[in-house]
Amino acid sequence: MVRVRFAPSPTGYLHIGSARTFIFNWLFARKQKGTMILRIDDTDVERNTQASLDSIFDGLNWLGLGWDEFYRQSERGELYAKAAWAIFDKDLAYRDFTPMSAGGEDKSGDAKAAWLCNPGMxxxxxxxxxxxANAGExxxxRFRVPREPERTITFTDLVYGEQSKSTADIEDFALLRSNGGVTxxxxxxxxxxxxxxxxIVRGQDHLSNTFKHILIFEALGVEAPRFAxxxxxxxxxxxxxxxxxxxxVVSVTTYRDAGFLPQSYINFLCLLGWNPKDNREKMSIDELVEAFTFDGVNRAxxxxxxxxxxxxxxxxxxxxSQHIYALSVPELAAAIAPVFTAAGYQFDEAKLLKITPLIQERIKTLNDAVGAADFFFVDELAPYDPAELTPQKGDAAMALRVLEAGRTALETAEFNHDGLDSVxxxxxxxxGVKAGQMFQPIRVAVCGRKVAPPLFExxxxxxxxxxxKRIDQAVLKLK
RNA sequence: GGCGCUAUCGUCUAAGGGUUAGGACGGAGCCCUCUCAAGGCUCUAAUAGGGGUUCGAAUCCCCUUAGCGCUACCA
Structure with a gap:
């Protein structure tokens, strides 16, 4: 049974790298029909903040993938102490009474023995x-890393392959802190x-820590998990x-606020360091689950x-933009409705459903919808330069003729694509003007700018x- | 400093002994076209350097260089 966990520590916002780690864990769990666990690693009471915890949930909720089990380390304190003393009882750990200030500084460098452990302890x-200890000191x-004789710790990482390190290069690391806290x-x-x-699926920054972890699992008397x-x-x-x-840029919520679809951001993050080996780029969540393997994970x-x-x-x-294009019209309409509401526009669903297909392939983010469709909502167009009304290879006089003729035609035209097109x-x-010369002044008159969705629609x-009304206003501008 | 990991177009990457080193984004151009998009086509641009092994290395080995990580009573 596959059981994976994402274990952030609430000492900052949800970082996009962390989000990606969550996603890979989740993908693997779903692919293997396993269990996804969210565990808050909040053992550092000094640095934990509620704001950070909120931001993690904020980001995770936006991604919308969910999890099956939830734990907080701060609620499981006894477990760690019990396990630590069990290791001590096996003589695989020892008390180090060195004061906190001592030793730490110049441990790096010259004397290797001093780096491996504090003298005498x-x-x-x-x-x-x-x-x-009884005297209250x-x-x-510290973990007693086996060194005489030294051993080589090895494991096979699902991404990085065979890994090994000598215990001569692993220092006696701490299990419990002097304040009773756990590391x-x-x-x-x-x-x-x-x-x-x-x-255990996590960032490569833990690759070298893994040797220590294997030592701990050994001391705990359990088989170590697989690592990726x-x-x-x-x-x-x-x-x-x-x-x-x-x-x-490092915070997940930035992309949410920029108008990203969560599924597209997930897709993007997956492509950073992983690929399906078949040149696919735009993938749905289901496709990602189906395609995910650790073999596809890159090492750089x-x-x-x-x-x-x-x-x-x-x-x-x-x-x-690819994911936006893949949405059905009602789906996209539902996604952009809040954007228009936030911009202060009033509208009903029917109108939104008609506007949506006109901008669907013209927006790259949900937020772009406002700039692409604002003229559908306002009563009065924002002021624009009358020169914009002038068609290509034409002049203001031509614009005027076109608008007046167009206005007359629109008075009786059938207001649908074919009717408007033919008229x-x-x-x-x-x-005696080109179609484009006819359309452009009208487009500017009704949209207030040259760049807009197709005219008839x-x-x-x-x-x-x-x-x-808008053509009349344009004509006035020209006169 | 010690230990570990990594190294293909600007970026994300494919190719795990034999390819004109492929795709995508970006950029440039063309086509399509009522503008803008979308779409189609073309172009742009890479195996860090040096040694091996081999008939043949992007691919395997070694060295160098560079980057990253760990080296806390942080996670």
């Missing part, structure tokens, strides 16, 4: 250790064991993404291609009355 007799509980490594492993996690590490997401300069340095870090001018990766934008083309012929949705 590893060898402390049990009796001496107990005596000092603070200590951290990440320990809590994480105890929980993974307790929750019977079958596969994911390449990291970086900024264009190769640096890891950070809010302070790169701003809102992936760059999120944003810049200061454009905080959105162009490929994400393109994918979003306006006939007018163009009668005036636009006129139809606007209705005869509005069209005639």
């Amino acid at each position: 590893r060898e402390l007799s049990r009796a001496e250790s107990d005596r000092r 603070p200590f951290v509980l 990440y490594h320990h809590a994480s492993c105890v929980d993974d064991a307790d929750l019977r996690i079958s596969h 590490h994911l390449p990291l997401l970086t900024a264009p300069d190769g640096a890891k993404l950070s809010k302070r340095k790169h701003g809102p 870090n992936a760059v999120v291609n944003f810049s200061e001018e454009d905080p959105i990766d162009p490929k994400a934008l393109w994918l979003n 306006l083309r006939a007018q163009a012929a009668a005036l 636009t006129l139809e949705v606007l209705g005869r009355e509005t069209c005639l």
